[in-house]
Amino acid sequence: MPDDVWLVLPDQLSTRLFFDSGIVERLGGRLGDRLTLVLLLPEEDAQVWQARAPKARALAAAELLSIDGRLADRVSRRLDRFLDRQAGYYPLAIRLNYRHGFHLERMAPGHGNWMLDLDRDSRLPHKAWVEGTMERWFFSARRHVPGRLLARMRDECGSLVLSNVQPRKAVPFLTAARRLGVPVIAHVASWDHTVGKGVISPFCEVYIVQNRGMEEDLVRYHEIAQDRIVVSGWPQTDIYYHRRPRESYGGLLRSFDLDPTRPLVVVMGNTPTNTPYEGRFVERVLAWWEAAGRGRFSLLFRPHPRDREWRARFGTAIGRKDVHVQEASFRDFEQLAILLQHCDCVVANAGTILLEALVNDRPAVCVLYDEGGSPGESWAFKNVIGEHYRELAASEAFYPASRFEEVVAGIERALANPGELAEERRRIAAEVVGEVDGHAADRVVDAIIGSLR
Numbered sequence: 001m002p003d004d005v006w007l008v009l010p011d012q013l014s015t016r017l018f019f020d021s022g023i024v025e026r027l028g029g030r031l032g033d034r035l036t037l038v039l040l041l042p043e044e045d046a047q048v049w050q051a052r053a054p055k056a057r058a059l060a061a062a063e064l065l066s067i068d069g070r071l072a073d074r075v076s077r078r079l080d081r082f083l084d085r086q087a088g089y090y091p092l093a094i095r096l097n098y099r100h101g102f103h104l105e106r107m108a109p110g111h112g113n114w115m116l117d118l119d120r121d122s123r124l125p126h127k128a129w130v131e132g133t134m135e136r137w138f139f140s141a142r143r144h145v146p147g148r149l150l151a152r153m154r155d156e157c158g159s160l161v162l163s164n165v166q167p168r169k170a171v172p173f174l175t176a177a178r179r180l181g182v183p184v185i186a187h188v189a190s191w192d193h194t195v196g197k198g199v200i201s202p203f204c205e206v207y208i209v210q211n212r213g214m215e216e217d218l219v220r221y222h223e224i225a226q227d228r229i230v231v232s233g234w235p236q237t238d239i240y241y242h243r244r245p246r247e248s249y250g251g252l253l254r255s256f257d258l259d260p261t262r263p264l265v266v267v268m269g270n271t272p273t274n275t276p277y278e279g280r281f282v283e284r285v286l287a288w289w290e291a292a293g294r295g296r297f298s299l300l301f302r303p304h305p306r307d308r309e310w311r312a313r314f315g316t317a318i319g320r321k322d323v324h325v326q327e328a329s330f331r332d333f334e335q336l337a338i339l340l341q342h343c344d345c346v347v348a349n350a351g352t353i354l355l356e357a358l359v360n361d362r363p364a365v366c367v368l369y370d371e372g373g374s375p376g377e378s379w380a381f382k383n384v385i386g387e388h389y390r391e392l393a394a395s396e397a398f399y400p401a402s403r404f405e406e407v408v409a410g411i412e413r414a415l416a417n418p419g420e421l422a423e424e425r426r427r428i429a430a431e432v433v434g435e436v437d438g439h440a441a442d443r444v445v446d447a448i449i450g451s452l453r
Helices: 012-020 023-034 044-050 063-064 073-087 089-100 128-138 146-155 168-180 210-222 234-239 248-257 280-295 332-343 352-357 387-394 403-418 420-433 440-450
Strands: 004-008 033-038 057-059 157-162 184-185 208-209 229-231 265-269 299-301 323-325 345-348 364-365 399-401
Touching: 004 012, 004 023, 004 248, 012 234, 012 332, 023 033, 023 440, 033 044, 033 063, 057 063, 057 089, 057 364, 063 146, 073 089, 073 128, 073 323, 089 128, 128 352, 146 168, 157 168, 157 265, 168 184, 208 440, 210 229, 210 387, 234 332, 234 352, 234 440, 248 332, 265 280, 265 332, 265 352, 265 403, 280 299, 280 403, 299 332, 323 332, 332 352, 345 352, 345 403, 352 364, 352 387, 352 420, 364 403, 387 420, 399 403
Parallel strands: 004 033, 004 157, 033 057, 157 184, 184 208, 208 229, 265 299, 265 345, 299 323, 345 364, 364 399
Antiparallel strands: none
16 A cells, blocks of 8 residues: 655645745655655746755646546546536535625625635525535545546555645545545645635545634534544744844845835735725825825835736835835745734735734734725625634724724824734734644644554
């Protein structure tokens, strides 16, 4: 029986987490040549990440997932895709939201986030027995699996580790593993993934989550037995746990042509899907800063890593003195850590970045309105009313801003009295994230190694 361990990295965010927190390096140290990387990313991105683990064997995703040319393989794939449109990934994600009340305010026909796009629901009735049947098919061992993937896993894969168990790209690997009896170690990639990011396979050996809230969600919403869940802490906090000296911050700001002796306000972007009016907010912030902030503090704009439109959305800020716009990137985490440990104020709509600011004890302003949005729209507000935000939203750890004047007031309060909400920041970080001790990645690796055959 094969004893290789396949580590499948299906998306950029969890890939970054596994590399930058040291999980990949530690697994390589523990497993040696048993570790095989499978990066389900565009080839150029996959090569960049793979270069950071040169001793690990890597398999090309395109080769594994391509059909083998046989008529039966082509017909099976076509039938599987047809059934998936009616009973698969997106219909099940939408129905999970309906069943438990996740993101009901956000779901709409044609939504840019396909898990919220009501046009992607199926024509099947919204009945419990129907949805149970859909889930049994979705996680069935009889679904189509590319012949090449099945053959390679049969010959080489003794255990399967998923850095993120939920993406659609992970489904063929979950199906093959179930058909072949290969144990699966499932990492649930983020604190919001249990409550609105789709269904989770109930057939994994162990589930690794960041906090007790996620553990409760797996039991309550996904019917996963508690004794198969390991709470590791948030590996991303390991990166923040290690302090960067002020000299590193100064050097980074000088590389941006910013004065390190001046206070810095960092405006963190969200995705175009979640904040379609973000470009107008950037313009409004710049206009206010030109009139009342220039000379008092510098501005740095950091687009969301998945923002492919960032040059247009942040274009008005590019090239201004005492202002810097970073490129949208998944590979500059060290810069983010330096900024979050030393900047003077973070302005953000929502997302994990708000929690990261609080974990790093940064004064933060949470934007809850759409600058220049159409009447009746509330994209920004809807981003913070999901199930996973309840504890955070109910806290007083940041300055909420329902109009631009409150954004200004929050920034001014943060700059004038950075310790004002410090106690509440520490409380909510401990409540939502759990213990921050610099060893969450070690616990992830221990859980993986302890679950191997």
